[in-house]
Every structure is written in structure tokens, then in C-alpha cells.
Amino acid sequence: MPEQVKTEKVRYNRMGQRIVSPDYLLFEAPRTKHFITGSEAVKEAAKRASVDASISYPITPQSEAAHMLGELWREGYIGVYFRGESEFGVMSEVAGCAMAGARTITTTSGPGTLRAMELFPMWAGSRLPIQLVLMARGINSPLSIQPDNLEIYFLLDTGCMVWHAETAQELFDMIIAGFVVAEQPDVHVPVITAIDGFFISHTREAAYLPPEDIALPPYDPYKAPMPPIDMEMPPGRFMRDPFVMKSNYISYATHASWQFEVRAAIERSRPYAKHYLRGLVEHFGDPEGEVLFIASGTAAAQAKEATQILIHEEGIKARVLRIKTIRPFPTEEVREAVKGAKYIFIPEFNVIGWLEREVKRALYGYTDIPIFGTPRVGGGMTMPPEFIVQEVLRIIGKEVKHVG
Amino acid sequence: MSVKIFKINEDLKEFMPQEIVDLEEKATWGNPKRGVMDLPYAKELIEEHSLCAGCPESAAFRYILASLPNPEDTVIVNSTGCTSLVFPHIALHTVHPLFGNQNSVASGIKRVLEWRFPDKVKDVVVIAGDGATIDIGLDCTLQSFFRQEKITTICFDNEVYANTGGQDSGATPRGMEFKMAPGGKQWDKVPMWQLAIDSGCHYVARLSVSSPKKVEQVVKKAIYVAREVGPTYIHLYTPCILEIGLNADQGLWEMRQRDKERFKFFEYMTDEAKEVIERKKKEGLL
Ligand SMILES: Cc1ncc(C[n+]2csc(CCOP(=O)(O)OP(=O)(O)O)c2C)c(N)n1
Ligand code: SF4
Ligand SMILES: [Mg+2]
Numbered sequence: 011m012p013e014q015v016k017t018e019k020v021r022y023n024r025m026g027q028r029i030v031s032p033d034y035l036l037f038e039a040p041r042t043k044h045f046i047t048g049s050e051a052v053k054e055a056a057k058r059a060s061v062d063a064s065i066s067y068p069i070t071p072q073s074e075a076a077h078m079l080g081e082l083w084r085e086g087y088i089g090v091y092f093r094g095e096s097e098f099g100v101m102s103e104v105a106g107c108a109m110a111g112a113r114t115i116t117t118t119s120g121p122g123t124l125r126a127m128e129l130f131p132m133w134a135g136s137r138l139p140i141q142l143v144l145m146a147r148g149i150n151s152p153l154s155i156q157p158d159n160l161e162i163y164f165l166l167d168t169g170c171m172v173w174h175a176e177t178a179q180e181l182f183d184m185i186i187a188g189f190v191v192a193e194q195p196d197v198h199v200p201v202i203t204a205i206d207g208f209f210i211s212h213t214r215e216a217a218y219l220p221p222e223d224i225a226l227p228p229y230d231p232y233k234a235p236m237p238p239i240d241m242e243m244p245p246g247r248f249m250r251d252p253f254v255m256k257s258n259y260i261s262y263a264t265h266a267s268w269q270f271e272v273r274a275a276i277e278r279s280r281p282y283a284k285h286y287l288r289g290l291v292e293h294f295g296d297p298e299g300e301v302l303f304i305a306s307g308t309a310a311a312q313a314k315e316a317t318q319i320l321i322h323e324e325g326i327k328a329r330v331l332r333i334k335t336i337r338p339f340p341t342e343e344v345r346e347a348v349k350g351a352k353y354i355f356i357p358e359f360n361v362i363g364w365l366e367r368e369v370k371r372a373l374y375g376y377t378d379i380p381i382f383g384t385p386r387v388g389g390g391m392t393m394p395p396e397f398i399v400q401e402v403l404r405i406i407g408k409e410v411k412h413v414g
Numbered sequence: 415m416s417v418k419i420f421k422i423n424e425d426l427k428e429f430m431p432q433e434i435v436d437l438e439e440k441a442t443w444g445n446p447k448r449g450v451m452d453l454p455y456a457k458e459l460i461e462e463h464s465l466c467a468g469c470p471e472s473a474a475f476r477y478i479l480a481s482l483p484n485p486e487d488t489v490i491v492n493s494t495g496c497t498s499l500v501f502p503h504i505a506l507h508t509v510h511p512l513f514g515n516q517n518s519v520a521s522g523i524k525r526v527l528e529w530r531f532p533d534k535v536k537d538v539v540v541i542a543g544d545g546a547t548i549d550i551g552l553d554c555t556l557q558s559f560f561r562q563e564k565i566t567t568i569c570f571d572n573e574v575y576a577n578t579g580g581q582d583s584g585a586t587p588r589g590m591e592f593k594m595a596p597g598g599k600q601w602d603k604v605p606m607w608q609l610a611i612d613s614g615c616h617y618v619a620r621l622s623v624s625s626p627k628k629v630e631q632v633v634k635k636a637i638y639v640a641r642e643v644g645p646t647y648i649h650l651y652t653p654c655i656l657e658i659g660l661n662a663d664q665g666l667w668e669m670r671q672r673d674k675e676r677f678k679f680f681e682y683m684t685d686e687a688k689e690v691i692e693r694k695k696k697e698g699l700l
Contacts, residue, residue, distance in 0.1 A: 239507045
């Protein structure tokens with residue numbers, strides 16, 4: 011029994027699910043084993059998250075997750091759902107939903123993300139705690155649907171939190187934690203929970219889920235730092251002199267400080283994210299490892315496999331620092347983790363190496379350890395662990411013994 | 415009804431600006447019979463405007479805000495353009511989303527308000543320029559009609575992109591010269607009122623804002639029909655006196671000229687809309 015049930019009246023959400031605390035739902039509730047895809051993880055998380063609204067638009071690989079959100083609406087778990095006219099329309103519609111006081115989730119991929127791009131800074135600037143589940147896929151060149159996470163790079167400075175899950179299990183937990191962290195009154199910015207499309211969305215893996223008759227407490231829009239647009243409280247945006255849209259010094263200063271404030275809100279998410287994600291990073295492998303992989307998402311999963319090979323077959327001490335949150339970026343954790351490493355490798359599923367840029371920025375002036383932004387694959391290429399091992403051995407000048 | 419939100423704490427009243435106190439004491443709340451005839455006596459819901467002196471859009475704003483049957487539960491969504499600077503002066507919940515996505519944002523707001531407040535009437539009204547409604551936002555505008563969103567869309571048609579300095583828009587008539595139509599626009603004015611009918615609007619009106627009473631009537635009809643039936647659309651001529659080279663006192667004259675031609679009063683309603691309008695007339699609300 012969760013603690014709050016002992017002391018308080020039992021509450022139910024509109025669907026009749028028992029409301030439990032985020033801690034109970036994420037950490038304490040008994041879990042049973044399921045065999046699910048990443049898309050199903052979205053459904054299972056939304057089902058337990060007292061979601062008010064979701065709007066969808068088809069694009070591979072996120073469509074299936076979006077279909078399932080529609081099923082949840084039919085079943086009564088979600089209050090508002092429909093297919094919008096385009097990703098630009100959908101991201102506008104979910105903005106309206108969130109402004110009107112709804113807990114809101116949507117999904118998109120690749121070209122859809124870029125079509126909707128104008129909305130993400132607007133969500134952040136309007137302090138809407140929308141959750142976007144991003145199932146990354148290639149960006150048109152001229153047409154690609156393959157797995158590739160280049161699009162995440164474009165989102166890093168939109169004012170949204172950006173988290174990167176490694177598995178369906180983690181996606182499930184991140185979606186629930188995402189609402190909780192994004193809706194903290196002192197945070198209240200959107201959260202983008204990303205996975206690598208296909209690799210996670212379309213493959214099945216074991217995941218442990220809490221019962222489906224419990225759910226997060228409903229969203230309370232009256233705790234938001236900006237009043238909801240519902241005419242139920244004084245119109246906070248009523249001002250005699252709309253300095254925000256004038257061209258004068260006060261207006262410039264207001265715009266500058268608001269941009270800083272949105273970034274500061276992301277910074278303030280750290281303690282909450284640390285708690286609900288059990289850390290912004292995960293450590294894997296030999297703590298003494300001199301070969302250090304820094305990676306996120308599926309690339310981290312592959313780096314873990316490579317680490318096992320390095321340790322057990324090549325006799326090389328290796329480890330992985332897996333980054334869970336790209337925004338906020340775990341700068342302190344990265345600086346701490348590189349201590350003792352001789353080589354840093356950053357494997358990525360995109361051709362530009364956005365994580366390498368982030369890591370180098372965090373480490374500039376802090377370390378002389380060489381940083382190799384490799385291996386880097388894109389356009390749907392795979393990254394077998396053996397390939398990672400070969401790259402490492404080649405670069406550190408060791409003979410390739412076992413893999414080949 | 416949320417009139418309560420305009421009540422000022424007695425202890426703080428003496429520190430409140432007069433216009434906020436007036437909103438509590440002299441504005442017309444909770445009375446669906448309010449209208450443009452209150453303008454000289456009641457506190458208006460628009461404090462000031464930031465438009466050019468004599469801009470007919472300012473008249474349109476005043477008439478519309480005076481005519482809302484349910485201002486205490488009305489949300490207004492706008493777009494980018496000359497009008498967007500006016501919204502912070504309005505004493506209601508207003509949203510500036512982006513340029514062209516106003517009907518999508520309004521759709522989300524309306525549906526969630528219906529879901530959150532099933533027992534209350536919450537009206538959602540879109541007010542946007544011709545560029546926002548007809549060009550960059552046409553997709554979002556028409557799609558909201560296709561989906562039968564219960565919102566009222568009001569287009570301020572000044573036949574130009576005014577805020578960016580005078581470029582031709584879809585609403586500019588053929589031949590008229592603006593900065594991106596050197597030598598004159600080569601295509602016809604988009605008949606947006608007709609597109610609204612074809613796209614499923616249940617009440618459509620086209621007129622200039624030369625007659626306050628007429629504006630009041632169409633606004634009330636459009637809102638009542640949107641509430642019960644589906645999307646409604648009002649196309650208002652609000653000439654950009656600056657870009658067509660008129661003086662501050664010539665806006666009304668310009669509108670009266672166009673009342674005889676391309677902005678001749680036009681009204682359309684479906685049978686369902688007619689039923690609502692007849693009923694509201696019987697109730698004395700129209
Ligand atoms: C995406 C985007 N494109 C272009 C603009 C520039 N812009 C701002 S206002 C405006 C003109 C608005 O015209 P209209 O909707 O007719 O309103 P008006 O100013 O005439 O009242 C334009 C083009 C913008 N803000 N956003
Ligand atoms: S530029 Fe034209 S539309 Fe804009 S405020 Fe001035 S007169 Fe009105
Ligand atoms: Mg215009």
C-alpha cells in the first residue's frame with residue numbers, strides 16, 4: 011500500500027484508476043514482466059499517466075504509438091484525441107490543449123519534427139509542459155525513413171528538456187517521469203522524450219510494468235507559473251502597456267531575460283530529473299576502465315556490448331557513461347566520470363556527432379584526455395559492437411585479437 | 415460564469431489602477447444582451463489600442479468586444495499582424511500563438527475547455543488578419559472547419575500584409591499594387607467567405623465595419639451558432655488606411671464605398687444555424 015493511501019482518502023482519476031504518488035508509481039508499486047515494443051511502452055505509460063489530451067499525425071516510425079494513444083482515448087483513458095492536419099497543425103493543437111490546462115502528449119519523427127519546428131520554442135516560451143515522444147528517424151535527403159537521430163540535434167536549443175531513452179523499459183519510465191518533472195511549478199517547460207526509431211519502437215523486449223489500475227495524480231493547471239487560458243482566473247496577461255512587443259530597451263531586456271529564464275527552468279529540473287530518473291547518467295562496466303564510452307540511446311546499448319567484449323575478450327578495461335538527459339546536460343557528471351580514463355569514445359547514430367559537441371563543450375579546459383567522436387553511423391547503418399571494438403583497438407594502437 | 419475573477423480584494427482596491435477598478439464596477443458582465451449601444455456608458459474590455467490613428471481595425475475590436483454575449487467565459491486567439499499588439503490590452507484571456515496557426519491552437523483550447531468544463535459554456539473566438547487566415551494559415555483555418563470545431567473565426571481583411579509594410583496578400587484584389595506585386599497583383603482576391611461555406615461553416619457573413627449594429631448582430635449570431643452547431647466565419651473589411659494612402663478620418667468613407675461593391679453585406683446560414691438564430695431571436699438575445 012502506498013503511504014498516502016494509509017493517511018489520505020483514496021482518490022480516483024476520471025477513468026477510475028486509483029491515484030498514487032509519482033514515487034509509488036515509479037519505484038514502489040509491484041511490477042510484472044511484459045514483452046513489449048517501444049510503441050507499446052508509450053501506450054502503457056500514457057495509460058497510467060492521467061493524460062487529458064493527445065493529437066496525432068502519421069509518420070513512420072511513430073505512427074503505431076500514436077494509434078495506440080487513440081485506442082486509449084476510445085477506452086476513456088485520454089480525454090481529447092484526433093488526427094491533426096500536419097505536424098505544424100498538431101503541435102499547434104497540443105499547444106492549445108496545454109494552454110487550456112490539459113496534460114498533453116504527442117509523438118513525431120524526422121521530417122515531422124522539422125515541419126513542426128516553429129512550435130517548440132513557442133511551447134517553451136509559453137511554459138507549456140507538453141510531452142513529445144520523439145521516435146528519431148532520418149531527415150529527408152531527399153527521402154529517408156531509416157533509423158538516424160540527427161533530428162535530436164535540432165531540438166537541443168529550443169528551450170525544451172530533451173531526454174534520451176535506451177530501452178522500451180526506460181521509455182516507459184521516462185514518459186511518466188517526464189510529466190512529473192515538466193509540470194513542477196519551478197520547471198514547467200516541455201519535455202521531449204526521445205528514442206532511436208525502429209531500434210526501440212519496433213523491437214520487443216522484456217519490460218516490468220506496474221498495475222494498470224493506478225495512475226499519476228491529474229495535472230493541476232492552477233499550479234502553473236502562467237495562468238491557463240480558461241477564464242477561470244484573472245487574465246494574467248492583461249497589461250496596460252504591452253512592452254513585450256515594442257521596440258525599446260525594456261522590451262529587449264524582457265525578451266532576453268525570458269530566454270534566460272526558460273533555460274534556467276531547465277536547469278531547475280536537475281534535482282527532479284535526478285530523483286525520478288535515478289540520476290542523469292548511468293555507469294556501466296569496469297569502474298577503472300581506461301577506455302570510456304560516452305553515449306546515449308541505442309548507441310549506449312551498443313557501447314555496453316562493446317565494453318563486454320573489450321573486457322572479457324580483449325583484456326582491456328572499459329566502461330560506459332550513459333547520458334540520459336541531453337537537456338539539462340549532465341556537465342558535472344561527465345567531468346567526474348572522465349577521471350581515470352585514457353581515451354574517450356563517443357559512438358553516435360548520426361553523421362554530425364551532436365553528442366561529441368556537447369561532451370567537448372563540457373570538458374573544454376577540464377581534461378587533456380583525447381576524445382574520439384567515433385564510430386559514427388547514419389542513414390540506417392547499424393553499429394555492431396564488434397565494429398566499435400575494432401575502431402577502439404585501431405585508435406589506441408592495439409592489435410585486433412578476437413574480433414574481425 | 416467566471417465574473418468573480420474580476421472582483422478586486424477590497425483591501426487592495428485603493429492601490430489598483432483605475433482602469434482595473436472600472437473593469438469590476440463598470441464593465442458589462444453576465445449580460446448576454448450587452449452590445450455596441452453600451453459603448454458610451456460601459457467600461458470597454460479593450461483599454462487602448464496600438465494601431466494607427468483612425469485604423470478601422472480599432473473600431474472592429476471595440477464593436478466585437480462590446481458584442482461578445484459571454485465575455486466572462488470567452489477566450490480569444492489571435493495571430494501575428496497589426497492586431498497582435500492590441501491583445502495585451504484586452505481584459506480577457508487571449509493567446510498569441512504564431513503566425514497562421516491560430517485556428518489549430520483554438521481547436522485545442524476549445525476541445526480541452528469542453529472536456530474540463532462540461533457544464534459551462536466557454537466561447538472560443540479567433541481574430542486574425544487576411545494574411546494569417548487566408549495565406550499562411552489557410553490549411554489550419556480550413557482544417558478547423560472540416561473538423562467542425564465549435565469556434566468562431568473572424569478575419570480582419572485589410573487586403574494587405576500591413577504589419578510587414580504593405581505586401582499583397584491572397585485577399586488583395588487583382589491589379590492592386592503592393593510591394594511584392596510590382597505592377598499590380600496578377601491573381602484574383604480569394605473568396606474566403608465562399609471557401610468557408612464549402613468547408614463546412616454553418617454561419618458565414620461578409621461585411622465592412624461601417625455599421626456597429628451590423629457587426630454586433632453577426633458576432634452574436636456567429637458565436638451562438640458556433641456554440642451549438644459548428645464552425646462559423648465572419649469576414650470583415652477593415653481597410654489599412656496607411657497602405658492605401660488615406661487620412662485618419664477617411665476609414666469610414668472608404669468602407670462605405672466598398673459596402674456597395676466587394677464588401678456588400680452577405681450572409682449565409684445552414685438550417686441548423688437558422689434554428690439557433692430564430693430561437694435566440696425569440697429569447698430576445700438577437
Ligand atoms: C512564420 C512567419 N512568417 C512571416 C512573418 C512576418 N509577418 C508578421 S505580421 C505579417 C503580416 C500579417 O498580415 P495580416 O495577417 O494580413 O495582418 P495585418 O498586419 O495586415 O493586420 C507577416 C508577414 C511571421 N511573423 N511569421
Ligand atoms: S498599418 Fe494599416 S492595418 Fe496596420 S494599424 Fe496602420 S492602418 Fe491599421
Ligand atoms: Mg492584412
